Amino acid sequence: MRLEPIAAPSLARRVLPIMAAILASFVIAALLAMVAGGDPLRVTGAILTGAFGSKFALLETLNRATPLIFTGLAVAVAFRAKLWNIGAEAQLYMGAVVAVLLGTGALALPAGVLLPLMGLCALLAGGLLLLVPALLKTRLGVDEVVTTLLFNFIFLLFVSYLLEGPLKDPMGMGWPKSARLIPEARLPRIVEGLRLHWGFGLALIAAVAVWIIDTRTTLGFEMRAVGQNAEAARFAGIPVTAVILKTALLSGGLAALAGFSEVAGLKGSLTLDLSPGFGYTGIVVAMLALLHPLGVVVAALFVAAISVGADAMSRAIGVPPYLAHILLATALLLVVLAILVTKFRLRRD
Template sequence: MRFERRDHPSRALTIAAPIGAVLAALIVAGLLIAIAGANPIRAYGLILKGAFGSRLGISETLTRTTPLILTGLAAAVAFRARLWNIGGEGQFYLGALAVAAFGMIPAIGALPAPLAILLCLIAGAVVGMILLLVPLGLRLKFGVDEVVTTLLLNFVAVLFVSLMIEGAMKDPLAFGWPQSVPVPEAAELPKLLARSRLHAGLLIALVMAVVVWWLQSRTVFGMRSRAAGLNPRAAAFAGVPLGRTLIAVACLSGGLAGLAGAIEVMGVKGYVTTDLSPNYGYSGIVIAMLANLNPIGVIAAALFSAVMFVGADSMSRALSIPSYIADVTVAMSLLTMLVAIFLAQYRIRR
């Protein structure tokens, strides 16, 4: 048995790949649900009902989709250039922390809302960028693999958040709970839907997906970052400035992850804690792969993950299946997606 590369992967296969991958993951997860003694069909019905069956469900699903689109984009732009940014989680947290720190400046709270929001968003993105530029610098200067350094920095970042919210940035009115001072009212993102948690961050995330799509498919930067990923040596030979391209990619990727954290704290929570992110950074990697690194596909993949997470919460209450089943399904879909992409690109010959 051998694998042979297809000359032109057909469009149908490229579209069928993620659908097949998700179905395969759902079947495996269905088996796990059945082993736990529940009916998988009923469980999936409850998941869909939980995610879409009510006004609250829909608004919660979309609220959850928002940070996932941004962390998914962060991973997608980096992976396209073969910059292995696994540090989305840390960038998310520091982005969120930056907003809270910025909000402590009295002048920010006194600004008109649009300006305060803009400044806080920029602060979050810039801090996310800086956290990724450090490991990229180590790679360019010393040849240190960024996979491990970005992973390790995630732990450092969360500890730093913990340090700040128990120290300099602790909210004195939180009855001793370790949480940061709240974001000033002027910097809170407006709600999209009354009496829900859905906020304008969703629109920002959607706009960013289009911006990233445009950057990648319509600009010199996009062409260069793809070339740097496909074949760095050939790209350098053709005159692509590799270092500068990677720095730009890192700014975009880290910035998006930092923005995700900033938006989450400005739109949902209002203050920073060390459980602000249920692994949004790591989920972003799965989402980017499920989308086959396509920015518009990221929106669909983020929605799928959000449906699983929100739906599994209500399903687990009804059937007493651990809600970790959502994590299992999403992680499984990453593995099945890798195989699906492979099958779309290769044919099996005997």
């Protein structure tokens, strides 16, 4: 038996295996819920109710999806060009640090000027942070998986130093957190009285913008060409090094916008637990979306719904919320297998 590539898989072959993989992951989660002593139907219903059962639940799901859209886009952009960015967590915190530096009163500007300036500076800072591993990869051949992963730990320690030193809030009663952003530096709420903010709208705009870049621009074509075969792209005259560096700037900037939106839209200040792993979860989101920018939005909503719904389910039924992590991990593994099924068929020699 051997695997034979499928030249032009049909729409059904591309979609049905992935839908079957997600359905199978829910079946496995239901079986685990039974082992944990819960009713599978009740567990599933509690997850759906907790994620979508009320206006508050729905908006909390959208809120949780916001940083995942940014980090998912960051990973999708980089992975499409075979730049293995595992450092979205560090880039997220870079965006948050920039938001605090500019938004706690350093600049006396109206909101219409300050907020775009903060977002732009966060984007540039995140891009420059990823540019270092990209340069090490292109100039010295250093594996970017190692460097970007190590940057996560290095930068988190740096943030810890900042929160215990230069950025520590003197009015914070000793807690390691930054001063709060001034009102002009806060993203407005989409719905008054609830936590959903315009960072979600910015995330949707970013997804559309990345899709346009990917499908309608020369840079998008070059990124896909480099990702498919860098040597062939170089032979065709594509500046591979320049494309990788541009990809790094875009990917790191998108991840940094997640930190900017969390601080300016939701938290109002920087703490060491700002992200519960949004940078790493962005890898899951990007893979579930098959690296498609618009698919990232759907995948982020799916992951956010599972996370928010599992918290509500745990409170309502008593089943451990770790079931959500198992569900996401199972879905990712099965989707990877489904991708293999969509691209290859078994042939008997």
